Amino acid sequence: xxxxxxxxNRAPLALGRDRATALLPVIMxxxxxxxxxxxxxxxxxLTMTEGWxxxxxxxxxxxxxxxxxMDMDRASAEVLKVLLDTPGIVTALPVGEDEIRTILSPxxxxxxxxxxxxxxxxxxxxxxxxxDLAALEARLRESNAAIRITGAQAALQSLExxxxxxxTIAALAALSxxxxxxxxxxxxxxxxxxxxxxTIEILHLIGxxxxxxxxxxxxxxxxxxxxxxxxxxxxxxxxxxxxAYFFERMDAALLPAPWPGFxxxxxxxxxxxxxxxxxxxxxRFAVLAALRRDEE
Amino acid sequence: xxxxxTPLVRFERVGMxxxxxxxxxxxxxxxxPEGSFHFLTGSxxxxxxxxxxxxxxxxxxxxGLITLFGRDLATAxxxxxxxxxxxxxxVFQDYRLLDHLSARENVALPLRLTGGVEEEEIRRxxxxxxxxxxxxxxxxxxxxxxxxxxxxxxxxxxxVIAGPRLLLADEPTGNLDEDMALKLMRxxxxxxxxxxxxxxxxxxRALIRRFDYPVLRLHDGALDGPFSAAEYxxxxxP
Ligand SMILES: Nc1ncnc2c1ncn2[C@@H]1O[C@H](COP(=O)(O)OP(=O)(O)OP(=O)(O)O)[C@@H](O)[C@H]1O
Ligand SMILES: [Mg+2]
Numbered sequence: 001x002x003x004x005x006x007x008x009n010r011a012p013l014a015l016g017r018d019r020a021t022a023l024l025p026v027i028m029x030x031x032x033x034x035x036x037x038x039x040x041x042x043x044x045x046l047t048m049t050e051g052w053x054x055x056x057x058x059x060x061x062x063x064x065x066x067x068x069x070m071d072m073d074r075a076s077a078e079v080l081k082v083l084l085d086t087p088g089i090v091t092a093l094p095v096g097e098d099e100i101r102t103i104l105s106p107x108x109x110x111x112x113x114x115x116x117x118x119x120x121x122x123x124x125x126x127x128x129x130x131x132d133l134a135a136l137e138a139r140l141r142e143s144n145a146a147i148r149i150t151g152a153q154a155a156l157q158s159l160e161x162x163x164x165x166x167x168t169i170a171a172l173a174a175l176s177x178x179x180x181x182x183x184x185x186x187x188x189x190x191x192x193x194x195x196x197x198x199t200i201e202i203l204h205l206i207g208x209x210x211x212x213x214x215x216x217x218x219x220x221x222x223x224x225x226x227x228x229x230x231x232x233x234x235x236x237x238x239x240x241x242x243x244a245y246f247f248e249r250m251d252a253a254l255l256p257a258p259w260p261g262f263x264x265x266x267x268x269x270x271x272x273x274x275x276x277x278x279x280x281x282x283x284r285f286a287v288l289a290a291l292r293r294d295e296e
Numbered sequence: 297x298x299x300x301x302t303p304l305v306r307f308e309r310v311g312m313x314x315x316x317x318x319x320x321x322x323x324x325x326x327x328x329p330e331g332s333f334h335f336l337t338g339s340x341x342x343x344x345x346x347x348x349x350x351x352x353x354x355x356x357x358x359x360g361l362i363t364l365f366g367r368d369l370a371t372a373x374x375x376x377x378x379x380x381x382x383x384x385x386x387v388f389q390d391y392r393l394l395d396h397l398s399a400r401e402n403v404a405l406p407l408r409l410t411g412g413v414e415e416e417e418i419r420r421x422x423x424x425x426x427x428x429x430x431x432x433x434x435x436x437x438x439x440x441x442x443x444x445x446x447x448x449x450x451x452x453x454x455x456v457i458a459g460p461r462l463l464l465a466d467e468p469t470g471n472l473d474e475d476m477a478l479k480l481m482r483x484x485x486x487x488x489x490x491x492x493x494x495x496x497x498x499x500x501r502a503l504i505r506r507f508d509y510p511v512l513r514l515h516d517g518a519l520d521g522p523f524s525a526a527e528y529x530x531x532x533x534p
Contacts, residue, residue: 012397012401012405012408012409202394203405203409204381205354205392206381206382207381207382207410209375
């Protein structure tokens, strides 16, 4: 770049103090703030679910409720066979009658236990993340609609599904925000081009290349977007930190605190640069395309 | 190096129109040998500025062939234009200065765009040239605060600063008093002696008579000449 371009008072294309770009830092601050929250949220959910999987073992239980006239032994054997045939299931073991009584005693007491119809329970363990419990449950229900799978692992899996959905939404939100930043840059570029048409024409006639013109736009969009995106991201980072901090301090918290983790903080730190880069590249290519189009 | 027999500029049966309007230039053929100096004259609206626009690549002909620096302009792509334009100095009839830049920065523009010239050297050359055209005390003034004649001199300084191979001047003395007009014409003549090919559009007959250069005359979109200055003086004025 020529040296004259560094000094705003001497820049042949004085784009810096222009109404078309005056609002750019403000818009980019908002975009960057929201994108940081979305990206931070994405990684926070990731660390939370990682926490669950590593703290809980892959244990679950199939419950066959008692039904009048049903051969409970046969039903139990059928379920056991299905479980043992399912890849990813490491062990499957029917829970003994005594044990079931022990489990149930707080609710029914010791009275008339012999007459009480007992359900059958079959414990099983799975290799982590390798069995789709919902599908397994559907399969077991083909023979008996009352069968259900219970246990921490089952609850965890539905939570994990929810977490995955939330994560997808957070990622889409972050990407949309970056997309909106690019669109904003596109419209600002067009306004700026229109306002400087005469100057650009003169520069062209003196021998300026399209790339020279585009570089002037790219520079001004980069610095203006960065000027807004930096404080916006900083504010977003503070909010992410405070959220995780107070979550952790709550005694009743059942879940690990939503810290974004190393990857999350890295994404947050890179967000201003990413936004400035995308904004300035959009400006560059919009200018090059517009100049080429003008010729026709 | 191009063959010296190849003229720097050649028009062959060139026509030009604005949009779908009538042809403002019709069937123009002429050549400017390298190192030549010509006047281009003709009444107002005859097409002088339009012909110059073809030469500084701001318009394309609607028909015919233009060769510039030995190159057929029809084959020039958009990305070739900057390098061609950097070898051409233009004094625009309406100056076309950048209003937000000082006179000094306006004149420095061609050197900065080309690059490769030391800042110190740019500063020195620009100051020297502005002193020479009598704007030594207006170097930091912006064009809107300059008089017509002062703007014209800034425009001339900008056109010659980079030592162009072809100099196109559109009414470069229209707003200047006679002494200043003569002084600037001598600047053009000096550049011409150093090899610059010069084409000056003017309807100042006194100027044409004073400098004995061949004259091309546009009349109603068609071109006559070149005449010698003496012939031109005798020719009936259209
Ligand atoms: N941008 C334009 N669009 C349409 N017509 C134009 C345009 N510029 C010039 N013309 C027309 O082209 C013709 C030639 O104009 P041009 O400016 O080349 O004349 P000129 O010889 O330079 O005149 P002058 O001595 O007044 O500067 C005129 O009829 C003018 O109306
Ligand atoms: Mg004219």
